[in-house]
Amino acid sequence: MTETKTLSLAEIEDLSFRALVAAGTSEANARPLAVATAATEADGVASHGLAYIPIYAEHVQCGKVDGQAIPALARPRPGVVAVDAATGFAHSAIDLGFEALIPAARAQGVAVLAIRNSYNCGVLGYHTARLARAGLVGLGFTNAPASIAPSGGARPVVGTNPFSVAVQGEDGEPELLIDQSASTIAKSEVMKHAREGKEIPLGWALDADGNPTTDPDAGLKGSMAPSGGYKGVGVALLTEIMAAALTGATLGINASPFSGTAGGPPKTGQMFIAIDPVATSNDSFRSGMVGIVEAVRAQTGAHLPGDGRRGKRLKARTDGVAVSVATLNRIQALLG
Amino acid sequence: MTETKTLSLAEIEDLSFRALVAAGTSEANARPLAVATAATEADGVASHGLAYIPIYAEHVQCGKVDGQAIPALARPRPGVVAVDAATGFAHSAIDLGFEALIPAARAQGVAVLAIRNSYNCGVLGYHTARLARAGLVGLGFTNAPASIAPSGGARPVVGTNPFSVAVQGEDGEPELLIDQSASTIAKSEVMKHAREGKEIPLGWALDADGNPTTDPDAGLKGSMAPSGGYKGVGVALLTEIMAAALTGATLGINASPFSGTAGGPPKTGQMFIAIDPVATSNDSFRSGMVGIVEAVRAQTGAHLPGDGRRGKRLKARTDGVAVSVATLNRIQALLG
Numbered sequence: 001m002t003e004t005k006t007l008s009l010a011e012i013e014d015l016s017f018r019a020l021v022a023a024g025t026s027e028a029n030a031r032p033l034a035v036a037t038a039a040t041e042a043d044g045v046a047s048h049g050l051a052y053i054p055i056y057a058e059h060v061q062c063g064k065v066d067g068q069a070i071p072a073l074a075r076p077r078p079g080v081v082a083v084d085a086a087t088g089f090a091h092s093a094i095d096l097g098f099e100a101l102i103p104a105a106r107a108q109g110v111a112v113l114a115i116r117n118s119y120n121c122g123v124l125g126y127h128t129a130r131l132a133r134a135g136l137v138g139l140g141f142t143n144a145p146a147s148i149a150p151s152g153g154a155r156p157v158v159g160t161n162p163f164s165v166a167v168q169g170e171d172g173e174p175e176l177l178i179d180q181s182a183s184t185i186a187k188s189e190v191m192k193h194a195r196e197g198k199e200i201p202l203g204w205a206l207d208a209d210g211n212p213t214t215d216p217d218a219g220l221k222g223s224m225a226p227s228g229g230y231k232g233v234g235v236a237l238l239t240e241i242m243a244a245a246l247t248g249a250t251l252g253i254n255a256s257p258f259s260g261t262a263g264g265p266p267k268t269g270q271m272f273i274a275i276d277p278v279a280t281s282n283d284s285f286r287s288g289m290v291g292i293v294e295a296v297r298a299q300t301g302a303h304l305p306g307d308g309r310r311g312k313r314l315k316a317r318t319d320g321v322a323v324s325v326a327t328l329n330r331i332q333a334l335l336g
Numbered sequence: 337m338t339e340t341k342t343l344s345l346a347e348i349e350d351l352s353f354r355a356l357v358a359a360g361t362s363e364a365n366a367r368p369l370a371v372a373t374a375a376t377e378a379d380g381v382a383s384h385g386l387a388y389i390p391i392y393a394e395h396v397q398c399g400k401v402d403g404q405a406i407p408a409l410a411r412p413r414p415g416v417v418a419v420d421a422a423t424g425f426a427h428s429a430i431d432l433g434f435e436a437l438i439p440a441a442r443a444q445g446v447a448v449l450a451i452r453n454s455y456n457c458g459v460l461g462y463h464t465a466r467l468a469r470a471g472l473v474g475l476g477f478t479n480a481p482a483s484i485a486p487s488g489g490a491r492p493v494v495g496t497n498p499f500s501v502a503v504q505g506e507d508g509e510p511e512l513l514i515d516q517s518a519s520t521i522a523k524s525e526v527m528k529h530a531r532e533g534k535e536i537p538l539g540w541a542l543d544a545d546g547n548p549t550t551d552p553d554a555g556l557k558g559s560m561a562p563s564g565g566y567k568g569v570g571v572a573l574l575t576e577i578m579a580a581a582l583t584g585a586t587l588g589i590n591a592s593p594f595s596g597t598a599g600g601p602p603k604t605g606q607m608f609i610a611i612d613p614v615a616t617s618n619d620s621f622r623s624g625m626v627g628i629v630e631a632v633r634a635q636t637g638a639h640l641p642g643d644g645r646r647g648k649r650l651k652a653r654t655d656g657v658a659v660s661v662a663t664l665n666r667i668q669a670l671l672g
Contacts, residue, residue: 078415253628
C-alpha cells in the first residue's frame with residue numbers, strides 16, 4: 001500500500017514549478033512543465049506526473065536538458081511553424097509553437113508544428129488535447145531512442161513512442177483522445193520487471209537475435225515487440241518519419257537515452273498537425289463525430305480511447321489528486 | 337495452377353480503359369482508373385488490379401457508382417482542397433484534387449485534400465506514392481463500411497480500411513511505402529474462407545457477441561479482429577476521423593457495402609495530407625531518411641514496408657505482368 005496525500009491541481013503545479021526552478025530551470029521554462037505535470041496527475045497518468053519532477057531536475061543539473069534554453073521560432077511557409085527547442089524542455093518549445101500554430105491552422109485550414117533539438121515531451125496526448133480545446137483536430141508524433149527492430153531484423157531502428165489524435169466534444173474537452181505507442185507494452189514495464197527480477201510474458205520483448213524472450217534483461221538488450229507484428233513496425237516508422245526525419249530532429253538510432261544522466265541532450269523531435277474541421281468538412285464534422293461516438297456509447301461496455309483519462313480529469317478538478325508521499329518527499333528534498 | 341498471359345503495362349491500361357468505357361464510364365473517369373489498374377498490377381496487388389474491372393463495370397451499370405460523374409473542387413482555405421466526387425469513381429476525384437493539392441503543399445508547406453461522396457479508392461498506397469513522386473511526404477486515409485467493433489463492444493463502428501504514408505527515394509520512386517489496414521487480416525480473406533467452406537484461424541474475426549470464432553460466416557456476421565487489440569481500434573478510429581468525419585463523407589456505420597450491387601453509392605471519403613519536407617526539416621529530411629533506411633538495409637533479412645511492391649514495379653516496367661486468363665476472359669466479355 002503506497003502512502004498518499006491529496007493535493008489540489010494548483011498545489012501540484014506550484015510544487016512542480018518551485019522544484020524545477022530550484023534545480024536551475026528558468027521560470028519561463030518551468031511554468032509550462034508545471035502546468036503539464038498537474039494536468040498529467042489529473043488524468044491519472046502518475047508515471048509521467050510528479051514522479052518525473054526529480055528526473056527533470058537531475059537532467060537540468062547534468063546538462064541532459066538546458067533549463068535556461070530559449071526556444072527559437074521560424075515561419076518558413078504560411079502553414080509551417082518550426083521551433084528549435086535549443087536542447088531545452090519540449091513543453092516551452094511546444095507552447096511557443098502552439099501560439100503560432102493555432103491561428104495558422106485556422107487561417108490556412110491546416111498547419112504543422114515541427115520541433116527539433118527537443119526532449120521527452122511527457123504525455124503526448126496532453127499536447128494534442130490542447131489543440132482539440134482550440135477546436136482543431138490535433139495529430140501528434142514524438143520520437144524516442146530506438147527500441148523496435150524492423151520486420152525481418154533484430155536491431156532496433158525506431159522508437160516505441162506514440163502517436164496521438166484528439167477531438168473536441170460539446171463541453172469543450174476532448175471527447176476522443178488516442179495516445180498509443182507502437183509496442184505491445186511500454187518499455188518501462190520491462191525495466192520494472194528487470195529491477196524486480198521477474199520474468200516477462202512472451203510477446204513483450206525480443207532478445208538480441210530477434211527471438212521472443214521471457215528474460216527482461218535479454219529483452220532490454222534486444223528490442224521491444226511491435227504491437228500487431230509488422231503493422232506495429234509501420235506505426236513506429238510513421239512516427240519516426242513525422243517526428244524526426246520531417247522535423248530535422250535526431251533519429252532514434254542516434255539519440256541519447258531519455259533515462260539516466262549519460263549522453264547529453266537527446267535532441268529528439270515532435271510534430272503536430274492541426275486541422276480546422278470546419279474548413280475540410282463543409283461544416284459537417286460535428287455531426288460525423290456525434291455519429292461515431294453515439295455508435296460506441298450505444299453498446300454496453302464499449303468505450304472510446306481517452307474515456308478513462310477524461311473521467312479522472314473532471315473529478316480531479318474538484319477533488320484534487322492523491323499523490324505518493326514518497327514522491328512528495330523526493331520533491332521536497334529538491335527544495336532544500 | 338492459374339493459367340496466365342503476360343501483358344505489358346500499356347496493354348493492361350488500354351484493356352481496362354476500353355472495358356470501363358464500354359460499361360458506361362466517361363473517358364475522363366475511365367483513364368485515371370485504367371492507369372491505376374496497370375500500376376496496381378505492376379505492384380503485384382492482383383486482387384485490386386484487373387480482377388476489379390468487372391466489379392467496377394457492374395457498379396457503373398447498377399448505379400453504385402456514377403460513371404459519368406463530374407467531380408467538383410472547392411478551395412475553402414489556402415491549405416485545403418475539397419472535392420465532391422459526386423458519387424463517381426474516387427480516382428478522377430483524387431486526380432482533380434492532386435492538381436491543386438501538390439502546388440498548395442509546396443506553397444503553404446502543408447495542404448490537405450478532403451474528398452466526400454466518393455467510392456472505394458482501390459490501393460491507397462498508389463495515391464500516396466504519387467505524392468511521394470512529387471517530392472512530398474504523403475499521408476492517406478480512406479474509410480469503408482464498418483467492420484471493427486470498439487473496445488469492450490461487439491458491433492462494428494469503424495472500417496478495416498488503411499492508412500498509408502509514402503516517402504520518395506533518390507531514384508524518384510517511393511523508397512518507403514506503408515499501406516496497412518487496422519485489422520489482423522483483410523476481410524476478403526474471411527470471405528474467401530466462407531466461400532470455400534474452410535475454418536478461419538482464431539484471431540481473425542469475432543462473432544456477433546464479440547467472441548473469437550473459427551467460423552467465417554459467424555465472423556462476417558460479427559466483426560473483424562483489430563490488429564494488436566485496442567491499438568488496432570485506435571488506428572481504425574484515426575482513419576474514420578480523418579477520412580469520414582473530417583471530409584464530411586458518409587460514416588462507415590452508414591455506408592452501403594463496397595461489394596455487391598445493393599444499397600446505392602457508398603459515398604465514403606478520402607483524406608490526404610501532403611507535407612513539403614524541405615519546409616519542415618530545414619532541408620535535412622533526406623539525411624534523416626537515409627539514416628533510417630540504411631539502419632534497416634544494414635541488417636540481413638530486414639526489410640522496409642513497400643519493398644515487395646517496389647521490386648515488382650521496377651521489373652514489371654520492362655517485363656510486363658502475368659495476368660489470369662480467366663480474368664482476361666471476363667473483361668473481354670464486357671467488350672462484347
